[in-house]
Amino acid sequence: MSQNHENEEHDHFYHYEDGAFECTKPGCNVRKLRNPDGTLRPQNPNIEAIKDDFLYHLGLGAASHDLVNMFSDVQFVCMGGTSARMEIFAHYIMKEIGHSLPTGADLQDITRKSQRFAMYKVGPVLCVSHGMGVPSIGILLHEIIKLMYHAKVKNPIFFRIGTCGGIGLEPGTVIVANQAVDEMGNNYYEQKICGKVVKRPAIVDKRLVNELLALSKPEDSFKVVTGATMCANDFYEGQGRTDGAFCEHSEEDKMNYLRELQNKGVKNIEMEATIFAALTYKAGIKSALVNVALVNRLKGDQVTTPKEVMMEWQNHPQILVGRYIKKKLSENKS
Numbered sequence: 001m002s003q004n005h006e007n008e009e010h011d012h013f014y015h016y017e018d019g020a021f022e023c024t025k026p027g028c029n030v031r032k033l034r035n036p037d038g039t040l041r042p043q044n045p046n047i048e049a050i051k052d053d054f055l056y057h058l059g060l061g062a063a064s065h066d067l068v069n070m071f072s073d074v075q076f077v078c079m080g081g082t083s084a085r086m087e088i089f090a091h092y093i094m095k096e097i098g099h100s101l102p103t104g105a106d107l108q109d110i111t112r113k114s115q116r117f118a119m120y121k122v123g124p125v126l127c128v129s130h131g132m133g134v135p136s137i138g139i140l141l142h143e144i145i146k147l148m149y150h151a152k153v154k155n156p157i158f159f160r161i162g163t164c165g166g167i168g169l170e171p172g173t174v175i176v177a178n179q180a181v182d183e184m185g186n187n188y189y190e191q192k193i194c195g196k197v198v199k200r201p202a203i204v205d206k207r208l209v210n211e212l213l214a215l216s217k218p219e220d221s222f223k224v225v226t227g228a229t230m231c232a233n234d235f236y237e238g239q240g241r242t243d244g245a246f247c248e249h250s251e252e253d254k255m256n257y258l259r260e261l262q263n264k265g266v267k268n269i270e271m272e273a274t275i276f277a278a279l280t281y282k283a284g285i286k287s288a289l290v291n292v293a294l295v296n297r298l299k300g301d302q303v304t305t306p307k308e309v310m311m312e313w314q315n316h317p318q319i320l321v322g323r324y325i326k327k328k329l330s331e332n333k334s
């Protein structure tokens with residue numbers, strides 16, 4: 001264990017209501033990740049020296065935009081793969097929290113100039129698309145975390161509202177990850193930096209997981225479960241599929257792998273979990289991975305469900321996260 005036990009959850013990671021973080025584990029010398037007012041402390045010492053930091057893939061800059069004015073009221077950042085899903089979510093959450101736009105105004109994609117991601121702001125909720133896979137969401141996370149810092153956002157909470165393949169789960173089921181692992185079962189995100197392998201613990205906030213699970217209702221048309229979410233670097237061979245353009249493993253290899261994952265507590269497979277958990281944890285941001293299963297991988301590889309059914313399933317994580325946001329906003333008011 002390192003002196004600041006970086007591979008374990010800090011005892012009091014989110015202990016203080018004002019957002020200040022301090023780990024009280026004996027011997028832990030971990031840095032504080034947030035200021036007492038809840039704003040983030042930059043984890044990169046170079047950031048403060050960059051006067052006009054430009055968030056290239058968002059098309060937003062500290063010099064060209066009044067980021068504090070535009071974003072300081074953000075409390076929740078919700079991410080998902082596609083721009084269409086995030087626009088749908090933006091409209092959904094607008095209704096849920098009773099937010100209205102000025103007469104005649106419509107939701108605008110704030111990052112449209114960059115032509116990379118799509119971002120909609122609905123009062124305290126930022127809805128952003130992240131594309132597919134670790135490299136894409138990684139770039140977005142770097143820039144969104146810097147945006148949080150530049151805009152002086154206080155105690156933001158991040159959600160990924162995604163899709164995945166379930167293991168032994170009925171399609172439509174929502175999985176709230178209590179752990180993020182890679183294809184080898186490692187509980188960290190591994191990145192090569194300047195020729196060195198850097199491992200960053202992929203830790204999700206267990207309290208947030210439990211709060212989300214408690215929001216599932218018996219009358220819901222979908223089940224909500226928890227377990228480990230596996231992050232693959234590929235949709236086809238990397239997830240054991242046998243229907244890619246190439247396949248040098250057998251159906252038996254695939255089933256053995258999937259069963260082995262299942263025995264280790266893996267409930268679902270997607271392509272962003274480890275980096276999302278690792279970078280938010282490193283930044284001192286509370287986060288959760290909420291995915292809906294589009295297919296039961298023990299029964300097949302192809303995702304052939306009609307589009308309208310899949311669109312309905314994609315709403316399931318949005319419903320759960322929407323309930324959480326609504327609850328937190330009403331608690332903050334009272």
Ligand SMILES: O=P(O)(O)O[C@@H]1C[C@H](O)[C@@H](CO)O1
Nearest residue numbers: 080081132133162163270271
């Ligand atoms: O949020 P999305 O639906 O993009 O999540 C999963 C993981 C990959 O990005 C993608 C593969 O189809 O779907």
Ligand SMILES: O=c1cc[nH]c(=O)[nH]1
Nearest residue numbers: 163164165269270271
């Ligand atoms: O099986 C699936 C379905 C959606 N997304 C994935 O990454 N895998």
